Amino acid sequence: MSMVITGASGHLGRLIVDQLLAAGTPPEQIVATGRDTGKLADLAQNGVNVRRADFADPGTLDEAFAGGDTMLLVSTTTVGERFDNARNAIDAARRAGVSRIVYTSTLNASTAQMMLADAHRRTEEYLRESGSPFVILRNGWYLENYTDQLPMITQYHALLGSAQDGRVSAAGRRDLAAAAAAVLTQDGHLGATYELGGTPFTLTELAATFSDVLGIPIDYRDMPVADYTATLTGAGLPAEMATAVADADAGLARGELFTDSDDLVKLIGRPAITAYEAVRNAADVEDAQ
Numbered sequence: 001m002s003m004v005i006t007g008a009s010g011h012l013g014r015l016i017v018d019q020l021l022a023a024g025t026p027p028e029q030i031v032a033t034g035r036d037t038g039k040l041a042d043l044a045q046n047g048v049n050v051r052r053a054d055f056a057d058p059g060t061l062d063e064a065f066a067g068g069d070t071m072l073l074v075s076t077t078t079v080g081e082r083f084d085n086a087r088n089a090i091d092a093a094r095r096a097g098v099s100r101i102v103y104t105s106t107l108n109a110s111t112a113q114m115m116l117a118d119a120h121r122r123t124e125e126y127l128r129e130s131g132s133p134f135v136i137l138r139n140g141w142y143l144e145n146y147t148d149q150l151p152m153i154t155q156y157h158a159l160l161g162s163a164q165d166g167r168v169s170a171a172g173r174r175d176l177a178a179a180a181a182a183v184l185t186q187d188g189h190l191g192a193t194y195e196l197g198g199t200p201f202t203l204t205e206l207a208a209t210f211s212d213v214l215g216i217p218i219d220y221r222d223m224p225v226a227d228y229t230a231t232l233t234g235a236g237l238p239a240e241m242a243t244a245v246a247d248a249d250a251g252l253a254r255g256e257l258f259t260d261s262d263d264l265v266k267l268i269g270r271p272a273i274t275a276y277e278a279v280r281n282a283a284d285v286e287d288a289q
Helices: 011-022 037-045 058-065 079-095 115-130 150-156 173-185 203-214 225-234 239-253 263-268 275-288
Strands: 003-005 030-034 049-052 070-074 100-106 134-139 158-161 193-196 219-222
Touching: 003 011, 011 030, 011 070, 011 173, 030 037, 030 058, 037 049, 049 058, 058 079, 070 079, 070 173, 079 100, 079 115, 079 239, 100 115, 100 173, 115 134, 115 239, 134 173, 150 158, 150 203, 150 275, 158 203, 158 225, 173 193, 173 263, 193 263, 203 219, 203 275, 225 239
Parallel strands: 003 030, 003 070, 030 049, 070 100, 100 134, 134 193, 158 219
Antiparallel strands: none
16 A cells, blocks of 8 residues: 655654654655655655655646555645645546545634635535545644744743634644554544544643743733734744734634544544643753754
């Protein structure tokens, strides 16, 4: 069985390849694809099949997906191009005879109003209508979205956002990758849609976690969405991404990034990493640098 992993040069895709290898999947059964195959050179050296795939260039996809039995479709990061890219990949997978497509979506994709959910909802609908056997992994907000802010949070003694008192069921990328690897290597998942989230928390609670771990006072400062967008843009985030991130916080406030599902724990067979553990790990890495 050959498994095609898209976006293998990105954070999540690479972790999924690593999880598959760690679980004993023979490297020759893995096809790792990405736009920049240079970032996958070490995988090629270890026997993984490495192929170039650019969703915006459909001509690269037929060769990239050839011979694949299963494809893991990791959504791309360019907000305005996500649906078109996913549609190109799904069409190419069908032409290549791929027998199962596993798609990484977002929590509550069928009902969420935040702009990031729109492309995921459309992709889910397209995948279902395509006739291809599928599994949908609705991944929660990454804990890394917060822990990657550690230097700024430490400097300003503040966590910023527009989430009000909404709860977010954030999860670690490694746990989400483990869930994907489980679905790829196990039977019995066809047609399933999994809501994958960790233990929920408010951003006020997360700020308290940062305070506890760092030993300094950290406050959560809630801002109007427009002000938060301007702050993110001022910090150097591209305007389109800043708008999407602030809009996601508005969705968080509405409950769109919350789930009480235990699908993640069931798939990985162990407790998921908590916010405290994630912050502690990030602080340890920061201290070691």
